Amino acid sequence: MNGMLAVLWREYLFFKNRIWSITGSSLVAPLLYLTAFGWGLGRAVNMAGVTYVDFIVPGILALSTMNASFNAVSTPLSIARLYDRTLEEYLVSPITLFSFAAGKILAGALRGLYVGLILLAVAFVFGANFRLSGLFLLLAFLNCLVFASLGFLVALKVQSHPDMVRFNSFIITPMIFLCGTFFSLEHLPTHIQLFIKALPLTPASQGLRSLALGQELSWYAPSLQLLYLAAFLTWGLWASHKVE
């Protein structure tokens, strides 16, 4: 527990020192999506019975929290491991690997939630309609935890910075566009639908959209997210035992 608090304190200092650059850089892409696909295209298009802008806000929230949480952990931790070697200070200290992982992942997830809340505020100011509830925020935070855990795992497995760039290009970026963020999956062939539904971002975009539009939340979303969280966390802990 003390180890986790120490890690969180370090992450807080980093966040405090860079709050404006973190906030700005995290919001550029989602605001562009909102402007182009939401207010530009979205005024004239309806999807799934609602205006397009209302349709894509939950999707953009899902992808933004994914990006913010993943990047808050993956790049800094891989640099700490491969270049600064500041990771060794944590590995040498008498904290458990679980408390180290928990601190890093929680800090990354809180960064994701911070970006998500700002995005919701901006979308609200610009006239998007969505239902905000505790369950909605909980599901968004679960998405943050899933991708912060993935960031932790990837940071401990990559061998260089270009590896991290490749992971972003081949795994993270395709999910931004595929996982039901900008369009409904209904029109896709069944086997492609099944594949996309199994990806870790899809339950977030689908589940958040259901809640935002006042529909019932399917068990599929939180169950799959919890499954991914457990898998990434376990794999990440195993990787932290092995990392040298």
Add this chain to the structure above:
Amino acid sequence: MIVLDRVSKLHGSKVAVDHVSLHIKPGEFFGLLGPNGAGKTTIIRMITALTAPSAGQITLNGHPVSRNNTAYKAQIGLVPQHINLEPELTVEENLRLHGMLYNMRRDEINRRINELLEFTELKGERHAPANTLSGGMKRKVLIARALMHNPMLLLLDEPTVGLDVFSRRRVWDLIKSLHARGITILLTTHYLEEAEHLCSRIGLLKKGRLIMTGSMEQLRDRVGPVVVAFSEDRTRLYFFREQAEALVFASGLTKEFTIRQTSLEDVFVKMTEESVELN
């Protein structure tokens, strides 16, 4: 204190450390000396659980080494070879983070920060970000950080590498005053002068094997306390028990020669350099 029992480390098929056994007693200042690639840093990394031994066992006061053995790790302070301070945090924040990681109370952390900034003469740099400090200052912060939690064993992995002569001397003074306070120290270095100046016992590493241990006097006695050195195609060293024997030998030389007390460098060359012709 710390015991290494037939410890080995393989990197693939390459042997980095080969059956090293070592016992460092409380209060001792032990130096591991060896050329680059001899296995010094690998031994430090195994003691700190940063890498696992391929064979053998390491214990500190009976606690076996393990990445999750917090009782073991709490007894060790590490000054790594590379500067691994949090670059954007200030000197004080780096020390505070360390104190928190070692589960120290807040008042204890504050007290130790003040003590150590005084001890390392870094009070003026308290609020300076680590990445704005000079190399010598960063080394001092690394030492202060390693001492925050009052470790029983301090590991110094090439602590003066890359420093100018003046900074190196200042770090030596700091290390000597630490040993005077009773801290057990394991230092690795490839600076012979550093080991000779600081350590009460020295181990020579060659290609991962600990080939010799002892005090400076014991090492000198093992090879011969008097050396005759002369140049042919390369410097040749001949070791003798007595000055008189050396004189007799030297009287037959046609080259220019020197007769002197054997230095650590002579011992080191004799024990690690296979190409040197030995008597």
